Amino acid sequence: MAEYKKPTSEKEFQKNFKQKKSLMNNTEAYYESSRCLFCYDAPCIQACPTHIDIPLFIKQIQTQNTEGAAKTIFDANWLGNACGIVCPTGVLCEGACVFNHQDVPPIQIGRLQNYATNKTINTKKEIFKPGKSNGKKIAVIGAGPAGLACACELRTLGYTVDIFEAKDKPSGLTVYGIAPYKISNEEVLKEVAYLQNQLGFTIKYNSAITTKEQLKILENKYDSIFLGIGLGKTADLQLDGEDIEGVIGAVEFIEDLRMHHHKVNVPNKVVVIGGGNTAMDAASEAARMGARKTVLAYRRSKKEMGAYGFEYDLAISAGVDSLFNVAPIEIVGKERVEGVKFAKTEIIDGKLQIKKNNVFVVRCDMVIKATGQAKQGSFYELIDDLDLDPKTKIVVNQETFQTSNPMYFAGGDAVNGGAEVVNAAYEGKMAAQGINQWLTKK
Amino acid sequence: MADLSINFAGIKAPNPFWLASAPPTNSGYQIMKAFEAGWGGAVWKTLGVPVVNVSSRYGSVNYRDTRMMGFNNIELITDRPLADNLKEIEEVKKYFPDHAVIASLMVESKKEWHQIIKDVENAGADGIELNFGCPHGMCERGMGSAVGQEPDVLKLIVEWVKEVAKVPVITKLSPNISDILDPGLAAYQGGTDAISLINTIKSIIGIDLDTYAPLPVVDGKGTNGGYCGPAVKPIAMHMIRELAQHPEISKVPISGIGGVETWRDVVEFILLGATSVQVCTAVMHYGFGIIREMETGLRQFMDDKGYNTIYDFAGKALPNITEWKHLNLEHKVIAKINPDKCVGCELCYIACDDGAHQAIALSKDATYRIPSIIEENCVGCNLCSLVCPVEDCIIMVQTDDGTKHSTWDERTIADEVPVTFNDDRAGGKGHFVPKPTDALKNNI
Numbered sequence: 001m002a003e004y005k006k007p008t009s010e011k012e013f014q015k016n017f018k019q020k021k022s023l024m025n026n027t028e029a030y031y032e033s034s035r036c037l038f039c040y041d042a043p044c045i046q047a048c049p050t051h052i053d054i055p056l057f058i059k060q061i062q063t064q065n066t067e068g069a070a071k072t073i074f075d076a077n078w079l080g081n082a083c084g085i086v087c088p089t090g091v092l093c094e095g096a097c098v099f100n101h102q103d104v105p106p107i108q109i110g111r112l113q114n115y116a117t118n119k120t121i122n123t124k125k126e127i128f129k130p131g132k133s134n135g136k137k138i139a140v141i142g143a144g145p146a147g148l149a150c151a152c153e154l155r156t157l158g159y160t161v162d163i164f165e166a167k168d169k170p171s172g173l174t175v176y177g178i179a180p181y182k183i184s185n186e187e188v189l190k191e192v193a194y195l196q197n198q199l200g201f202t203i204k205y206n207s208a209i210t211t212k213e214q215l216k217i218l219e220n221k222y223d224s225i226f227l228g229i230g231l232g233k234t235a236d237l238q239l240d241g242e243d244i245e246g247v248i249g250a251v252e253f254i255e256d257l258r259m260h261h262h263k264v265n266v267p268n269k270v271v272v273i274g275g276g277n278t279a280m281d282a283a284s285e286a287a288r289m290g291a292r293k294t295v296l297a298y299r300r301s302k303k304e305m306g307a308y309g310f311e312y313d314l315a316i317s318a319g320v321d322s323l324f325n326v327a328p329i330e331i332v333g334k335e336r337v338e339g340v341k342f343a344k345t346e347i348i349d350g351k352l353q354i355k356k357n358n359v360f361v362v363r364c365d366m367v368i369k370a371t372g373q374a375k376q377g378s379f380y381e382l383i384d385d386l387d388l389d390p391k392t393k394i395v396v397n398q399e400t401f402q403t404s405n406p407m408y409f410a411g412g413d414a415v416n417g418g419a420e421v422v423n424a425a426y427e428g429k430m431a432a433q434g435i436n437q438w439l440t441k442k
Numbered sequence: 443m444a445d446l447s448i449n450f451a452g453i454k455a456p457n458p459f460w461l462a463s464a465p466p467t468n469s470g471y472q473i474m475k476a477f478e479a480g481w482g483g484a485v486w487k488t489l490g491v492p493v494v495n496v497s498s499r500y501g502s503v504n505y506r507d508t509r510m511m512g513f514n515n516i517e518l519i520t521d522r523p524l525a526d527n528l529k530e531i532e533e534v535k536k537y538f539p540d541h542a543v544i545a546s547l548m549v550e551s552k553k554e555w556h557q558i559i560k561d562v563e564n565a566g567a568d569g570i571e572l573n574f575g576c577p578h579g580m581c582e583r584g585m586g587s588a589v590g591q592e593p594d595v596l597k598l599i600v601e602w603v604k605e606v607a608k609v610p611v612i613t614k615l616s617p618n619i620s621d622i623l624d625p626g627l628a629a630y631q632g633g634t635d636a637i638s639l640i641n642t643i644k645s646i647i648g649i650d651l652d653t654y655a656p657l658p659v660v661d662g663k664g665t666n667g668g669y670c671g672p673a674v675k676p677i678a679m680h681m682i683r684e685l686a687q688h689p690e691i692s693k694v695p696i697s698g699i700g701g702v703e704t705w706r707d708v709v710e711f712i713l714l715g716a717t718s719v720q721v722c723t724a725v726m727h728y729g730f731g732i733i734r735e736m737e738t739g740l741r742q743f744m745d746d747k748g749y750n751t752i753y754d755f756a757g758k759a760l761p762n763i764t765e766w767k768h769l770n771l772e773h774k775v776i777a778k779i780n781p782d783k784c785v786g787c788e789l790c791y792i793a794c795d796d797g798a799h800q801a802i803a804l805s806k807d808a809t810y811r812i813p814s815i816i817e818e819n820c821v822g823c824n825l826c827s828l829v830c831p832v833e834d835c836i837i838m839v840q841t842d843d844g845t846k847h848s849t850w851d852e853r854t855i856a857d858e859v860p861v862t863f864n865d866d867r868a869g870g871k872g873h874f875v876p877k878p879t880d881a882l883k884n885n886i
Contacts (some may be wrong), residue, residue: 034507037831040788101785102832319560
């Protein structure tokens with residue numbers, strides 16, 4: 001059932017993709033902040049991957065020290081503004097709020113956080129200074145959340161930082177990969193510009209590092225290298241017909257949408273394959289782009305989906321239908337996609353069995369594969385002695401984020417396999433401290 | 443159904459809810475509107491030689507999301523000509539003959555007192571209230587709290603008033619004094635028919651952090667105002683109790699003023715001996731309609747307890763209010779946490795550890811956030827139960843068997859109290875206190 005009209009203008013697109021967590025106004029922030037109990041050893045702090053002193057920044061908002069609140073937030077998380085908006089707060093800080101135990105709505109921590117940082121960013125007032133120069137230089141590969149957090153932290157420690165970014169915008173998946181109803185490009189880029197202006201790291205855009213020679217140059221020129229390279233393109237499903245027109249990876253689809261908004265053509269019938277948060281986003285987005293029928297297909301049961309419940313609910317509320325316990329076995333179509341052939345699945349002895357004798361076709365004009373991104377495996381081969389785990393994730397020291405090649409540090413999706421912006425922000429920051437420790441000791 | 447009507451020193455009113463002399467009683471319009479809404483009486487905004495007021499007159503203390511928890515004003519007595527006020531008093535009495543209209547007065551000379559009393563009586567006022575409390579502006583001119591702070595002068599003026607007054611006289615006291623019994627006794631001895639208190643408390647409500655001027659700001663400057671609102675209620679209650687327990691002063695009725703906003707406040711005031719209450723800030727905040735909550739609540743309370751009139755329970759708390767030296771030192775309570783209700787905020791822990799007696803322990807399991815009471819350390823101070831955000835989660839449980847009774851007074855007579863600095867009879871001797879250096883290890 002279609003809930004949304006196909007957007008034909010930027011205005012219509014904005015209407016369909018209205019930001020889910022709206023910015024608080026002063027009055028709302030005042031009343032909401034007044035509810036915080038200022039818990040001792042607060043569970044929200046423990047639940048935040050970056051351990052922001054949440055009761056403190058809420059108290060600071062309450063006393064109209066908004067700038068102080070922003071500083072408290074950025075001190076712990078350099079992407080505090082974006083995280084306030086895109087974090088799955090219901091399962092992190094807000095999920096841990098003690099009010100949940102007495103059936104009182106938890107404090108809206110994410111929105112309060114966004115309120116403080118957004119307001120401070122808009123003043124353009126500088127609240128951070130780079131550290132005194134120590135003469136050392138660090139190269140950061142990838143201007144995603146991990147790389148940016150690492151760069152900011154390194155600047156406060158006095159390092160010169162150059163970020164090498166393959167694309168033409170900073171923030172990685174925050175700007176290319178998050179559903180547009182969660183955060184706008186302006187909101188993301190504003191925060192990066194705010195921090196870059198006062199901390200002064202450089203970002204070299206359209207500067208993909210892809211060869212051993214390039215890495216050698218970096219190794220010679222810089223004292224250490226941070227890898228914040230994320231993951232690659234959507235992985236292949238190895239299905240017949242996968243290469244025909246109309247089959248697209250979710251990451252690529254979302255990136256197209258983030259960059260081109262209403263100009264992206266989404267046909268009437270869309271099938272989204274996958275059960276993770278990205279699948280929910282892609283399905284939701286297809287529906288909001290006016291697809292008359294969007295079907296989410298997952299090979300296991302609803303209970304086993306990797307997606308958060310609220311993400312699934314959001315997709316359903318956008319008008320998405322769902323199919324569970326079905327696996328795609330073939331993409332049907334001659335020149336363009338015409339449908340997906342599915343087989344029913346069953347769990348036998350804990351293993352997923354595909355019942356080839358029970359198949360059916362769902363007609364569609366577009367297939368979005370949200371079945372995970374491939375790792376940057378070929379790139380890793382360019383780095384000497386870089387240990388990877390069996391899932392091709394970079395192995396790091398969990399405290400310093402140093403890789404098996406001591407000159408290299410890493411964080412973000414390339415290390416954790418694909419997590420939230422907040423996890424990447426934390427790992428990037430910790431890696432910066434790891435780099436500082438290593439170079440100071442050296 | 444309970445009968446709320448009162449006879450306060452001869453002033454009859456359909457209920458004990460009166461408006462205090464203040465901005466809400468500035469005009470006949472407001473008082474008529476209030477009587478329509480259900481108020482039983484009103485003390486007219488103080489009459490005298492009209493003043494000139496400043497613009498920017500009120501300031502407030504907002505606590506978290508609560509507006510006007512405390513309130514102050516630098517407004518003076520009426521700035522309207524006496525004749526206008528008298529005409530309106532007459533008109534109000536014509537429409538509401540059974541409601542109490544009391545004229546608050548503040549003038550300087552005996553002659554003026556005698557004249558204005560005659561004027562308001564002629565206009566139909568049911569009583570007079572002498573404003574000896576206003577702590578700003580008027581006191582600089584020798585009136586208001588300047589009188590309230592000088593018991594001899596206060597007594598003299600009450601005597602002047604009583605020489606001529608035909609209607610009952612209420613003396614309104616200022617709390618800006620070290621012992622309320624001094625002006626209370628002076629008023630009684632001067633022959634007052636009743637006492638009302640408290641007037642506002644001298645205060646600076648706030649400072650503007652950009653201009654460094656006190657609030658409310660009048661062209662860059664400010665002055666002390668009179669503090670009132672819910673925040674002052676405990677001070678008012680203490681002073682009402684002091685007068686109500688005094689053997690002589692208590693012979694005249696007390697009209698209680700200070701932070702009354704809800705029926706609970708009203709009942710508390712009556713339990714302390716007040717037989718009418720006066721309200722201002724609550725009306726300035728919510729309008730006259732706030733009476734609905736007060737009246738229905740008071741009626742409900744009286745029906746539940748089986749009281750027919752407010753006199754059935756007036757002063758009922760007084761026998762239980764005694765001096766510290768008469769409190770039972772054998773009575774012991776300790777805190778008890780209900781784990782089913784606890785939400786794990788750990789405020790009780792930190793409040794006790796930092797602010798009281800180190801009698802609450804955190805669980806050793808980091809995933810279990812319900813603290814526990816260290817019973818042998820608990821002195822029964824109540825702090826944890828006060829900070830706990832969950833209703834009835836921490837309760838104080840009596841642990842003595844109730845058979846023993848000894849007070850400081852009794853122990854003093856029996857020579858059982860500590861008298862030297864290192865006396866073994868010190869109450870806290872041997873009580874557990876962590877070592878000073880434990881503070882440095884306690885960084886859990």
